[in-house]
Amino acid sequence: MSDLTLWQPDSKELLPASAKTPAEISNYAVQLSGRDKTQIVSAFESGHYEMAINYLWGKATAALRKELSTVGVGLLGEMLGKTDVDEHDDVDDILTAKDTIKLAEELGIVSSTDGMRLRHTYEIITHFSQLETSDSDIEEIDESEAISSLKACVKGVLGRPKVEVAKRFIDFREALDSETLSEGDQRVEMLKGSPYFFNKLTISVLMSAVKKNTGANLDHTLANINTLVPAIWGNLRDAEKWQVGQTYAEAYADGKSTVVGGLKSALLKVKGFDYVPENLRSSTFLKAADAIIKAHEGLNNFYNEAAPVRALSKLGSTIPTPALPACISALLCIVLGNRYGVSWSAADEAKGILSVITNDRWVYYFNNVLPGDVRILEKLSLDRPATNWCALMKQYQLFDLDVKNKNVGLLLAATKSAELSRVQRFASALIQEYYGKKS
Structure with missing residues (x-):
């Protein structure tokens, strides 16, 4: 494999078309306990659809966040463009429901179709939770919407055993501040031939790392910036080029001479000073x-x-x-x-x-x-x-x-x-x- 790729979920059918009732569908939720399944089925049978879906949604998002946390909270923050996140933060505190679905889709934990269905389930839940009391007495989740939401959570999340996500990129990300990559390194060539998503994410990772790292880790990061930024600069869109220039401007304003020197060297290699803002407005x-x-x-x-x-x-x-x-x-x-x-x-x-x-x-x-x-x-x-x-x-x-x-x-x-x-x-x-x- 010559480039970075997203992990692809097993394409086999996790929920057969023959599973139509809440009990039959819940039976395929391998990540739910017997007690969880019983409570969900009981709520369905009692007509308490909103209660059932809210409980199910909590289980599904908790499972996704737990799986996402295995890639490292710092990387998740970098993927979201959040510079104030580190490994000591709790994944539950930094990820909204939509962030969780977005990252799960980007890392290949769920397919784009499953991601769409999960977002729809979330929108149903938030819509009904926001209704005024007078409206909620009239409008409520109906059985078909509840069944669709149950299927979405089981097919997209709860019906899957745990998987190893995006290991190829995780290993690459860890190398960015733990070793210095040479221009001829296979991983550099791999990045150059990868989808734009990985180029954008690499810039986010490097710019975040240069703000946080010290000592040897900072030395590795700056060296890799000087290797990777010139290698992919021609493929980058302006948004990512401005991100590099903005990081340089912030480091200059903060008096971080080592960072300024390393970023200046990289920007000179690509004639990138047009992307350094004149101020931090x-x-x-x-x-x-x-x-x-x-x-x-x-x-x-x-x-x-x-x-x-x-x-x-x-x-x-x-x-x-x-x-x-x-x-x-x-x-x-x-x-x-x-x-x-x-x-x-x-x-x-x-x-x-x-x-x-x-x-x-x-x-x-x-x-x-x-x-x-x-x-x-x-x-x-x-x-x-x-x-x-x-x-x-x-x-x-x-x-x-x-x-x-x-x-x-x-x-x-x-x-x-x-x-x-x-x-x-x-x-x-x-x-x-x-x-x-x-x-």
Whole structure:
């Protein structure tokens, strides 16, 4: 095998089509105890579907987080772009439900189809948990939704024995700050031929490590930055190049001379100083974008989204280029919403910010960010967000911009004609392209 690959789940059928009742389906949940199965079946038989699904969901996410923790909490933080996470943190404290599903899918613990079904289950749970008391007396989870959720949790998580996840990349990641790789090292060549996901993750790992490491580990990290950054620089998109430049600027501002020297050497090799921001204003925008995502993906999101969007709008009318990817992605999350709709107050504020983004900056987003913006691409698989996407693109007339990526071009063409099935198909193609998976 010449490149890094995601671990692929066993393709055999874990839940036969003949399993239709809660008792039959639960019987295939090998990670549940007999007592757990009995409680779930009893809740179903009593018509307490919301209670059953909430209990089941707790078991499924706990199993996923336990499995994810085997790769190291630090790596999980790096995959999420969280710089304040280390191995001493509790995995339950740093991973939201959506983070858990996203990482499980990226590391190949669950398939993209299972990931979609798990996200749907989570959205059902959060939707009904957020209903006002008067509404919850009228609207409740019905049996078919509960059965679908039970199947999703068993097929995606609880029906699988424990697996070894992404070992090839984990070994590679550990080498980044424990040994110095040479230019001719097989692992360097392996990275150069890998899907973009691994290039992006490697940059995140290295930039996070250079902020945390000291002594010999820092020496290894800086040496590997000087080997790997030049090796993959030509393949990197601007978002990752700005990440390297931003890390240099922060180290310079903090007076970390050793780090500054190592990063400067790497940037000189690739003529990368165009990607070093003149000031650290972008850090404030990045934190604001992160706050929007946290509100959007948390509980009571329709209520909680307005405040962080308003906070971003007060930072100024021009978003610094290094923060542009995160900010546009966060704002699109608010405008596109989820399968249940959008927070109108937050969406109107977000549209106000997006409305002043110039066409050249949208071109930048489409060419350098959207091909790897899985959060947005996954939203386009849902009818309501995809419809909102088409309306937004029409409002801003963004169909005929100079887009280099073939699938992004096809996505915008489908958007122009508001063909949701084609929008969804090309969004899926971009996700497959990003992870290097075959459709």
